[in-house]
Amino acid sequence: MKLNITLNGAKKSLEIAPNAYLLDVLRDLAGMKSVKRGCGEGTCGACAVLIDGRLRNSCITFAAHCEGATVLTVEGIGSHEHPHILQKAFVNHGATQCGYCNPGSLLAAKALLDRNPDPTMDQVKEALDGNLCRCTGYVKRIDAVLDAAKEMKSSREEKR
Amino acid sequence: MEKPAAIPEYPRTYPKPDKFDVVNHSREKLDGMGLVTGTRKFVADFDLPNMIHVKMLGSPHAHARIISIDTEEAMKMPGVVGIYTSKDVPRVAHTTAGQGYPEPSPYDTFMLDTKVRFIGDRVAIVAAETPEAAIAACRKIKVQYEVLPAVFSIEQAMAEGAPVIHDESDCSVPIPIHFDPKRNHCAHMETKVGDVEKGYKEADVVLEKTYHSHYAQHCPIEPHTCACYLDEDDRVVLISSTQVPFHARRITAQVLQIPIKRIRVIKPRIGGGFGTKQEVLLEDVCAFVTMKTRRPCRWELTRAEEFMSARTRHPMSVTIKMGVKKNGKITAMSMKVLSNTGAYGSHALTVMSNCGSKVLPLYKCENVEFIGDTYYTNLPVAGAYRGYGATQAAFGAEAHMDELASAIKMDALKFRAMNHIKVGETSPIFQALGEGRAGVSMVIQSCGLAECIEIGRKEIGWNEKRGKPGTGIKRRGIGMCMLMQGSSIPEIDMGSVFIKMNEDGSFNMLLGATDLGTGSDTILAQIAAETLGCDHSDMLVYSSDTDFTPFDTGAYASSTTYLSGGAVINAATKVREQILAVASMMLGEKPEQLTIENKTILGKNKKNKITFSQICKYAMYEVNQFQIGAIGSHVTHASPPPFSAHFAEVEVDIETGELKVIKYVAAVDCGTAINPQLADGQTQGGLLNGIGYATTEEYHFDKSGRMLNPSFKHYKIFGANDIPEIKTFLVPTYEPTGPYGAKSVSEICINGALPAIGNAIKDAVGVRICEGPFTAERILKAIREAGKIGKD
Structure with a gap:
């Protein structure tokens, strides 16, 4: 079909x-x-x-x-040439180790920020909860998403 | 005889530079952008034309003889390309352990056998056009089994007249170690230092307890995956999710009885391993199928297969006996280990002996005894798992340290602080317990434990909170533990690297060392860049390919940073000398007068300048041409322990037994952190894996030995929403034998959660739980049995 x-x-x-x-x-x-x-x-x-x-x-x-x-x-959502803010944040924060779970986790983070541009840490944890990662312990990943949210917010404000 | 000049002499120490330019900085992970944009390839991402899929028919019985296999109906199923049984494959006893050669694990495994020894054991290989067709064909294979009585515990395995799991005549051990398969006795190790009995007589308090650690799986998010094809020269090319490409090549050649030169193993990006991908589990079958069918093939384990038929942590009973004087001096220590290796003896000896060698030296004591025994059972096969025995033994030892401190009424921190090994001290255990042979004696040259303890004490609020559980339904507790591990296997492991220079001043660095997600490509590039005088992004790192990269024993035994990092310095130092030699010719100055700053060579008065790019072009195209490049290898003569102190704060509901880990603190001395962010990431990831092991992860078996929960639905690993507050600290020391002062960091962090949380539970509710994981059921049972609280 x-x-x-x-x-x-x-x-x-x-x-x-x-x-x-x-x-x-x-x-x-x-x-x-x-x-x-x-x-x-x-x-x-x-x-x-x-x-x-x-x-x-x-x-x-x-x-x-x-x-x-x-x-x-x-x-x-982004490429080497034009990475998404979330992708850059994952790399900058060391949220990527083996990277196998990164694509799914990044999309979970994007879905969160699309509906809630200013999430709390608990909201980030909850949004990422379905994307298992055995390497990082999640700490850096949560920081990365919070940081990306901040950066996206400030770039939105700049545009205004 | 004098050593010939061609045999390398390796540096024993690496002097501390005045400053670091690249090392000890959190540089960007080289493959980071490729991973987050999805362009970096894992095994399953390679599309091979005309590829077929492999599935293994697994045994439904824990112990049975295969009487007959009828494949006629299965062969008629649509899409089936081939079905192979033990009659079709070579019978070669080997080990899947993926260790150096000759291995300290028994040769007790066959590609396919006429006997099955655990549920999920290999019965028949099916190759088909699609995975679904292969699964459908598996269901149509008719196997007649003679079911044998099975053994599901160490006690049953050691009993007189127990069923013999390895009754085949052709199993053996490749090195002279104890091996008595007729009694299911897979390995034995013992050592004694001083006079233990005298030590116990001198003690004011002697305590003995047995601690049980349980089955667990590594759970890399990428399951074991292997693909295979024949290249233009009819060679067998394996693309594999392996931590040990060179061992995988050697063992595949052994099993299939083909020359090593016919095999090439490529390791692309790996989706985590944690030890389970040290095992050579798929390569022999994929190579066999491709050679038989002359078509590319791929075999991906399902998650259930990953749990049931890949590898697990060795479940153990560790009995610790210690004698202590009232003043806190430890007079004698004994550790007795009973280890369950499951159906095959992968890492059976070494994980067990590591219980002693990576735990006993932590505390000073003149009288020490270690006895370890490993037994076969008809349960899933254990193997290498991050922590490698230290996890299981530290649980017992560190719980016991708290028990002793409490018995002599001393603060648990003070008791540990006065007894732990310090700089300038040694332990006779280093020499006594090696990997299948004697160990290597070693004096501690770096130890940041005192600072680790201080940081943890403050961060967790030890002085304020310890011993104050409160009186409500929810009780709080604080616990801690101290840990050590090793860094590589001294005088056994070898790593090597090749570096060559390009015209723009960049370098190709070909690593035998295996980045399986740890970031080792990046930190090894930082080490090279520090030595060469460039940025880590100037290093084009490739790992690993047995055709193109030099040998490395692989990513295990906490070796990559310490051992392969040494190889990188050794290679980069030679390249640097070549660069300076060419520069000296170009500038007309002596090489020893030249310095390197950011890819530029400066003459004596810093006026003469020449760039890496000019040097390489000169060497390639102009005068006295040669390729600037060098190979470097390394073998270490020590295995300096990283040290760590872990602290946990927990809350226990005394009515339900429910445990909540509130906060977890880890301070780790890994020497110089080559990349602090990545070292920190190793620590956080490892400790969370440890917390999962301590609290939720366990195998449930039915009476037939079948794992009942082979799924993330029922085997709970932590998600983002489950984590406690996690605080990690790197405590810098300088380890003179390590590259730029580095020690290992990857394994140590997984060992702390069982003892630290166990000690915190004791602090909260007054009960010692000697068996993990600390589920509500176990905690509630312990509280009720103790009758201390909950009755009122």
């Missing part, structure tokens, strides 16, 4: 199996290798993507359910 989605801002029409999971479609058909498989059962968040702005574990999401949706992966 055909799947039509807007992936990282570009319209895509992909030929998928009706029972294909979004994770496999994104990785194998759309080449979005940032979407990682950590558990395959929706418990670790390594495969998390934004579907119409909402954080979803793509390993337990049927691709067919995403017809017409807007899907965002880390490839779509």
Whole structure:
């Protein structure tokens, strides 16, 4: 069957199996290798993507359910040349160790800041809770998100 | 015989420079931007054309003989490419442990065997066009088993007449160590220093207790993954999530009986390992499937397989006996370790002996005894796991230190402060306990424990809060512990590195050392840059590829910073000498008069200047041409311990037993932190893994030996919302034998949570819990049994 989605801002029409999971479609058909498989059962968040702005574990999401949706992966939020403030903050704060969980965690952070640009530490912790990380102990990651929120706020104020 | 000139002599010490330009600064992680933008590749991210997928049929029985395997129906399933059983593969006894050669672990494992020894053990390999097709085919394989009585505890394993797990005639040990598989006795080690009995007679108080530590899994978020293809020359190329690419190459060659030169192992980015990826678990099968089918293949473990059939922490019973005088002097210590290695003896000897070697030297005592025994059971296979025995032994030892302090009515901090090892002191244990052979004697040259204790005491509020649990339903407690580990395996491990210069003054640095997410590529670049006089971003780091990078034993035993860092200095020093030699020719000044500042060579009066780029171009294109570059190796003669003090504040609900860790403080002396931010990150990550181990993580088994909770749904590792307040401090010291004064930092931090939290629980509710994890059930049971509180 055909799947039509807007992936990282570009319209895509992909030929998928009706029972294909979004994770496999994104990785194998759309080449979005940032979407990682950590558990395959929706418990670790390594495969998390934004579907119409909402954080979803793509390993337990049927691709067919995403017809017409807007899907965002880390490839779509920034690049080496133009990194997102969150990506820079993760690097600056040492929030990236092995990095396997980074794409999912970054999207969780982005989903939070999109709906709540000025979160408290507890709100950050809660927003990142579904994205397991075994390397960092989360401390630097939480700091990175809080710092990015601050920076995004000040850049918004500058623009005014 | 005199050492030939071609055999290198390594520096024994690295002098402290006046200042650091690159080292000891929190420089940006070199692969950071690639990781957060998703461009850095992990094993599963390599698309191999025409690739097939591998699945392993796992055993449903803990102990059984395979009578027959019928694959006829399975072979007819759509998409199946091949099914292989023990009849199809070479039978070579080996160990998956991924250690140096010859290994201190028994050769008790076969690629496929006619016997299965734990639930999840290998039965048959299936290769198919898709993972789903392979799984479907697994279900159609008909296996006839003769189920054998199984052994699920050390007590059962040691019992007279117990079922023999390794009854095959072709298992053996590659080095002369105790190995008695007919009694399920996998390893034994003992050592005695001084006169322990005399020591106990001199003591005012003698206490003995047994502490039990439990099964746990590393839980790297990337499961074990391996891909394989045949290259243009029909060589077998493995892309693997391995901590030990060179050992993986050697062991794959051994198992498949093919020459090492036919195999190339590539290690891309690795999604965490913590020891489990030291094991060579997938490479032999992937190489076999690709050689048989002549197609690329990939095998990714599922999360359930990661729990059940990858590797785990060795569960142990550690019995500690200590004698102490009223004035606080420790007169004798005994540690008896019973370790469960599961169905195979991976790291069976060394994890057990590390219990003694990484814990006993922490406190001064003339009379010390260590006895360790490791037994096979029909449970999941244990292996290397961050902490490596020190985790299990420190739980007992540090709980015991609190018990002793309390018995002689001395403050637990004061008792530790007066007894811990200090600069200029040694322990006979360093010499007595090595890795399968005698250890290496060593005098402590750096120790920041006193400062670690002070920082922790203040940060946790020891003086104000200790011994004041309150009287409500929720009681507060403060606990602490002290820790040591090692830095590499002295005179056994070897690391090497190749550095070559480019025309723009950058350098390629090819590392055998394996960055598995720790940031070692970055810190090794900082060490090189410090030596060469450039920035760490001028180092183009590549790790690791057995075809292109020089040998390194791999990322284990807390070795990369200390050992491979030494190799980097040794290589970079040679490159620096070459740079100065060329500069001297170009400037007409003697090399010893030249200095390097930020990729520029300055002459004697600092007027003559020449850049790295000019030097490299001159050496490449102009006069007396040569490639500026060098290889450097390193072997250490010491394994200096990093030290740490951990402090925990907890709250215990005396009605429900519920435990909450409120605050956790760790101060660590890792010598010079090459990259403080990354060292701090190691500390935070390790201690949180430790807190998970101490509070929530455990394996539940049914009566047949099946793990009941092989999923993050039921095996709880900490998420961001679960963390307590965490404070970490790096206490700088200078370790003269380490590169720029560095010691290890990665392992030590995982060892503290069990004892520190256990001691805090004791402070809060007055009960000593000798078995982890500290679940509400265990705590409530202990409170009720003690009858101290909760009845009123």
